[in-house]
Amino acid sequence: MSARGGYGDIFAGHQRKKKVPVPTVRAERDLVVEDAASGFCGAVVGFDRSYDGDFVKLEDGRGAVRLFALREAAFLIDGKPVTLVRPTAPAPQPPTRSASGSTRVDNLRARVARTSRIWVEGVHDAALVERVWGHDLRVEGVVVEHLEGLDNLGARLTEFGPGPGARVGVLVDHLVTGSKETQLTTGLGPHVLVTGHPFIDVWQAVRPAAVGIEAWPVVPRGEDWKTGICARLGWGTPQQGWRRVYDAVGSFRDLEPPLIGAVERLIDFVTEPE
Template sequence: MSFDRYGADVLSSATPAPVPHRRRPVSRPQPAERGLVVEDVETGWVGAVVRVEKSGGMHIVVLEDRAGRTRTFPLGPGFWVDGEPVELTAPVTSRAPAAPTRTASGSRAVADVRARVARGSRIWVEGKHDAELVEKVWGDDLRIEGVVVELLDGVDNLAEALKDFSPTAERRVGVLVDHLVPGSKETRLVAEALRGVRPGTVKVLGHPYVDVWQAVRPERVGLTTWPVIERGTEWKRGILRELGWPAAEQADVARGWQRILGTVRTYADLEPSLLGRVEELIDFVTVD
């Protein structure tokens, strides 16, 4: 039996079997993270990623070899990682802003803490603007402590409100009053309201300003001091006119306050005479 060591005649008319075509590997995206070892296909340079930066309007990657030498290459295709072609891309960085370490009141911020169930104790303020300012600066602290701020709608209602609330050692009331200075109407009304109230259940503190607007540092609205408004002129509208803002309607007053409130970012934008009073009231109603 003969054996054809060469196989079929290469010159015969028989059609040869097709040779399979190898597909070129496709580059995959690869973030150029620091320390990643890559090879530049064109030069054969092998090195670890040191950094990615922008130069001349384009992103470049800096590679460092074993000897500590560095070379710079354009970011993009033309590299190998672990024997596979890759297209180097800029490393992914978090764009999320860093969590604040302090609240607007200056307290240490506590992340991922749910608001506490409301305490029985309360803080009362005279009006809406007072409440909005307290919320703007102390809101985070109050929610963590479970303190509710309620509107008193004027110190004239304090005596009746205390009678209805019936404060106790477990259900205290802290009250913030405007213009609480010796000889003022507010001082007289507070003294009358506290007659007969159990000691240690109510604390009334106030600031010297005609209105809580003045507790915002005047520099925040472009003033050196808050102007003095003559008697007989509605104070808030007088302030708006001094600022050159619309003051004809009550809606102008509301818009003016929102502009002032919008300038308040943290406790540093408020006068110390208000800061201390609010902090003291929070301490009073959160004592266990």
């Protein structure tokens, strides 16, 4: 009698069991799981990472928080083993609105520049207009140029020659009744539109709250306005102060309504069909 015949198959009943796959579960916040090793049961409240790898934070019903390594089959849900994985962050969605509040147009080439132009007094005015309306201007093909002072307006208009299809919109600081600015911008013809705001400088058209102050200080007539503002606010030089102002503007919400309305009218003027 052979050994196999006398004692039967010694391997019977000892067949290797197939490994049951353990499901993978995203460790979303507030998911309740149990640590298989310790029996600690809690809700997911966060994650941590060290040289040992990723860890999940679980908080039990008494408020105790413990860290557990995200290892295979290390947790139980309803008594069944699972492998927790850290959720991946959703891909950031492109904004649907531009800084000016208009609908953003994506994947569109900037059109060829129009002949019509928008002119502003200085480089700071141009920078703030670009900051807020840059997307709109590129979509419409509108170029913004600075005059380096309103006194140059007359000569620039003579050189440019406004006419049908070649309009000029002019943005002016301190455009109030009786001011020098008002006198320089009257009677310029149907192809020139002048709009502006009542503020002494375009800095002042930025909301005080945006730059972290309660109000813009009063600077006496005869004193350089930007220098006086920086001295009273402790901002250093006007160059340093400008950086504060520029960085504080992220959208039209950081600007005063008179400036917003003035720029919007100019864009409409230079882009409307004639």
